[in-house]
Amino acid sequence: MVTIYHNNRCSKSRETLDLLENAGQEVEVVSYLTNPPTVQELKNVLAKLQMAPEDIIRKGEALYKEQYAGKHLTQDEWIQVLVENPVLIERPIVVNGDKAVIGRPPQNVLTIL
DSSP, X not given: OEEEEXXXXXXXXXXXXXXXXXXXXXXXXXXXXXXXXOHHHHHHHHHHHTOOGGGGXXXXXXXXXXXXXXXXXXXXXXXXXXXXXXXXXXXXXXEETTEEEEOXXXXXXXXXX
């Protein structure tokens, strides 16, 4: 089963979910804004993405610009920020087994199916 960390208000997230469903994938949808990942879940996703927490931050968000831009935090501190403020997590993230990608553009997910 493929897992998508999804925000239904995001067109790229909706397009990615449609692409997965049209590809015949069984999809677990995680509405991460209302059900944010735990610290350990986020660490696992980052390992599968082969990315650092800073790599999945939505730097265009007002919250980031107002409170975090220019700050130098440790990876664990950034993970805590993302868990407490899931709006800052780039979307969508799709996980398939031990691999994950950010669905921007949505076709990126085809590389892990």
